[in-house]
């Protein structure tokens with residue numbers, strides 16, 4: 001039975017996607033569960049991935065990683081985006097690995113290690129090789145590596161990994177970033193470090209640039225069964241979308257030709273028709289930008305949204321179909337089941353599937369199946 005509003009998350013699909021992708025890349029794979037596991041529910045997804053044998057889990061923030069430990073996740077966890085006031089003491093206390101992007105962060109982690117009387121605390125160094133975002137600027141690498149080597153010889157920290165992130169701009173741009181990463185890896189070794197984990201690839205690079213796999217990949221979007229590519233679908237990649245967003249039709253109305261629909265009457269019905277009300281809106285993460293373009297499946301019929309998507313609701317034109325209050329309306333799910341996909345919504349809103357699933361709001365209960 002469909003709830004009033006509901007995001008159904010198939011944990012079995014996530015476990016299977018992990019196995020399929022892990023097998024394809026052939027190297028250890030860290031499973032990325034940041035941002036509430038891309039909107040799918042961090043704790044149930046992390047438990048599923050741990051049970052599926054994930055080599056490690058990854059989050060952006062330390063707080064996300066701590067929440068997983070508090071929920072009983074034992075797998076290695078890495079986090080890589082820190083604020084100026086982030087206290088690394090809980091990371092040391094909870095065996096959470098930190099990737100640092102500056103000498104200042106390295107020193108902060110070293111202080112936390114010393115305060116806890118911990119030794120050889122593992123650290124990854126995140127290096128920026130082109131994106132101009134998070135990560136150490138390459139020209140500062142020599143300084144950081146020297147400092148890290150000194151902390152290693154004092155048995156405070158141990159550089160377990162070097163990481164970077166590529167831009168997916170073009171094969172040439174990604175090759176240049178990987179080449180720079182290889183040079184910096186050599187520089188780290190010359191400084192006396194011996195990082196066992198070298199990781200650069202997210203889902204897109206892991207699938208298309210075999211040389212980017214190094215000793216580990218970091219898989220995010222693919223685990224959720226969504227494609228990072230414009231020109232290759234989930235089905236073509238052999239993965240299955242895990243989230244189905246659905247709701248009960250909240251009202252049905254027969255209207256004559258010329259009826260205005262929603263704010264601004266951006267749509268007037270061209271002929272007598274039946275309109276169905278879907279109780280999800282931009283407060284629930286439904287992109288208002290998709291107004292007039294998005295489609296929904298009701299009882300196997302694909303219906304187009306008409307009029308503006310509002311905060312809590314939007315309208316679809318079901319024509320002469322026999323739609324009733326309480327019928328299930330599927331906004332997106334697995335396209336091979338004949339329903340629209342998150343990719344369709346992304347296209348309708350001029351965005352990417354990542355944004356469609358991560359923005360589903362707290363008012364939409366998650367139901368987990370397939371555990």
Ligand SMILES: *Cc1c(COP(=O)(O)O)cnc(C)c1O
Nearest residue numbers: 032165202203218219220221222
């Ligand atoms: C989010 C993220 C990933 C996962 O990216 P996908 O494209 O979802 O596979 C990998 N690495 C880092 C550093 C990230 O921030």
